[in-house]
Amino acid sequence: MKQTPKEEMIQERLKPGVVTLEGFLGQDKRHYHEIISEDLDRLKSLGKSHGDIAERIQYFTDQAFEFADEAGIVDDHYEIQYQTERGKLISPFMDNVFVPKGFVRLTNLKNGVTVEWTPLNIYMIKQYGFFEGKGSTHRVEPDKLIKAIF
Amino acid sequence: MIILIINNVVILAGIGGFLAMLLVIADYFLANYGDCNIDINQGKKKFTVKGGSSLLSSLAEKMVFIPSACGGKGTCGLCKVKLLKEIGPVLPTEKPYLDKDELKNGVRLSCQIKVKQDIFIHIPEALFSIKKFRGKVERIIDYTYDIKGVYIKLDEPKNIEFKAGQYVQLESKKYGKVKQVVSRAYSMSSPPFEEDKIELIIRLVPDGIMTNYVHKQLHQGDDISFTGPYGEFFIRDSKADMIFVAGGSGMAPFKSILADLEKQQSKRRIVYLFGARTEKDLFLVDEMRHFEDTLADFTFIPVLSQADEDSDWKGKKGYIPPILKDYVKDPDNTEGYLCGSPGLLAVTEKEMHKLGIKNVYYDSFG
Numbered sequence A: 001m002k003q004t005p006k007e008e009m010i011q012e013r014l015k016p017g018v019v020t021l022e023g024f025l026g027q028d029k030r031h032y033h034e035i036i037s038e039d040l041d042r043l044k045s046l047g048k049s050h051g052d053i054a055e056r057i058q059y060f061t062d063q064a065f066e067f068a069d070e071a072g073i074v075d076d077h078y079e080i081q082y083q084t085e086r087g088k089l090i091s092p093f094m095d096n097v098f099v100p101k102g103f104v105r106l107t108n109l110k111n112g113v114t115v116e117w118t119p120l121n122i123y124m125i126k127q128y129g130f131f132e133g134k135g136s137t138h139r140v141e142p143d144k145l146i147k148a149i150f
Numbered sequence B: 001m002i003i004l005i006i007n008n009v010v011i012l013a014g015i016g017g018f019l020a021m022l023l024v025i026a027d028y029f030l031a032n033y034g035d036c037n038i039d040i041n042q043g044k045k046k047f048t049v050k051g052g053s054s055l056l057s058s059l060a061e062k063m064v065f066i067p068s069a070c071g072g073k074g075t076c077g078l079c080k081v082k083l084l085k086e087i088g089p090v091l092p093t094e095k096p097y098l099d100k101d102e103l104k105n106g107v108r109l110s111c112q113i114k115v116k117q118d119i120f121i122h123i124p125e126a127l128f129s130i131k132k133f134r135g136k137v138e139r140i141i142d143y144t145y146d147i148k149g150v151y152i153k154l155d156e157p158k159n160i161e162f163k164a165g166q167y168v169q170l171e172s173k174k175y176g177k178v179k180q181v182v183s184r185a186y187s188m189s190s191p192p193f194e195e196d197k198i199e200l201i202i203r204l205v206p207d208g209i210m211t212n213y214v215h216k217q218l219h220q221g222d223d224i225s226f227t228g229p230y231g232e233f234f235i236r237d238s239k240a241d242m243i244f245v246a247g248g249s250g251m252a253p254f255k256s257i258l259a260d261l262e263k264q265q266s267k268r269r270i271v272y273l274f275g276a277r278t279e280k281d282l283f284l285v286d287e288m289r290h291f292e293d294t295l296a297d298f299t300f301i302p303v304l305s306q307a308d309e310d311s312d313w314k315g316k317k318g319y320i321p322p323i324l325k326d327y328v329k330d331p332d333n334t335e336g337y338l339c340g341s342p343g344l345l346a347v348t349e350k351e352m353h354k355l356g357i358k359n360v361y362y363d364s365f366g
């Protein structure tokens, strides 16, 4: 696939040890465009957009921020904990955006599904529909995420 | 016919690529830019460097340290400087990190610019006092299962001057999959009067580039470097009561501040609330009890949010924000000092303001 120089640089930044320790691709050998387009197709078939998902996980993250790193309950049946970390991380998409570090874990107490994400996941999902490559330590599976948060 | 066209395109692309490679090689081996002058803040600092290196490294060679978290690889976007005279077009590697205003005002990434001619720049004056330090890891202490204390004995320069509460930018080395040097901020936990060494208290962040380096790669005797000191988190000179609130590695600046206050024989009233989940997350408790003995009016209160059911913990349980009010005597005459995770800080600051404490200090994490 023909890539612009910027896309080539982004693909490099998604590899391990550049922006983050394990990178964003896992064992996925595909170009990030292909990863995004497959996930967006899957979302379409599930009747959701990446914008809907980002908005929802941002909502949970903001609520959990108020719990000062402890676990708490949001909207009756979502148990959620946001371990905030000092410092910011640059987005690998070369868009001059710095995002807080940290981890969020949410369990839907009605169906028992647990999912995890980081503030960088929220940003990459919202802006690019990027859920990360298969096998990446922080890939957020769209199917599982939808089961947990809606 | 199509095969002929494809062949020609491939041949032309090959020749183009070869010529581009030749140019790069020629630039590397043959280009001699001679001596170039660098002028900072309209003559505040001036020096001459041998042309050909990046602006970031040319400045570092002359002891001017521009913030950087990726060791000059063009991936962190932190090494911005303002050019006062244009030197050529902004490179594709810089553009994504610069917004419209920055582009209009001549801001560039200093690691991407090569010094080939005289350069005139503007940087914040505070950067003039930043130095680069090289040292050796003297000792590594396991404070808890995920927090280590790292003592660094200074080799060059041999001493450091800083205010208790300030931080440094620690630099890692390449390791495993990490092919570049990264740097991260860490508060100094040793007191300023121990001028020949510093201690850092570092919590392991899962998947963190720097903290995995410190926790899994760094050993006693290793060479290590950092720049600093940075930051505005230090005790304000007043007689007001002080409430310190910290969690986890947020202990670091307070360890330094308390040793400094002990040396000054401070008479100020100080309450230090330290939040942890369980007893396994508590550390340096004996040192804090020591300050209770030596300082005129100091109380250390560890607070556990998830004390084990079967533990015989007799101290405070719960969260810090709701119990803050028990320790504030006169809000108008109280200063708050906070260090720890952004979540704890935000909620504590809000609570302090609610109680009427106006002066609340912490490091910003931007």
Ligand SMILES: Cc1cc2nc3c(=O)[nH]c(=O)nc-3n(C[C@H](O)[C@H](O)[C@H](O)COP(=O)(O)OP(=O)(O)OC[C@H]3O[C@@H](n4cnc5c(N)ncnc54)[C@H](O)[C@@H]3O)c2cc1C
Pocket: A019, A020, A021, A022, A023, A024, A085, A086, A087, A088, A089, A100, A101, A102, A103, A118, A119, A120, A121, A132, A136, A137, A138, B167, B184, B185, B186, B187, B188, B201, B202, B203, B204, B205, B206, B207, B208, B209, B210, B211, B212, B231, B249, B250, B252, B363, B364, B365, B366
């Ligand atoms: C002023 C200041 C003082 C500080 N002082 C101290 C101190 O004294 N002690 C201390 O321990 N810390 C301190 N810190 C924090 C420290 O600077 C680092 O930010 C921290 O140690 C983490 O660095 P790291 O390189 O290990 O993590 P990084 O690698 O920079 O970031 C890890 C984060 O990246 C995200 N992430 C990783 N991989 C992915 C992925 N594939 N997809 C999505 N997200 C991902 C996660 O959110 C994770 O939290 C301080 C920070 C500041 C700003």
Ligand code: FES
Pocket: B056, B067, B068, B069, B070, B071, B072, B073, B074, B075, B076, B077, B078, B079, B109, B110, B111, B112
């Ligand atoms: S030093 Fe990181 S982009 Fe320049």
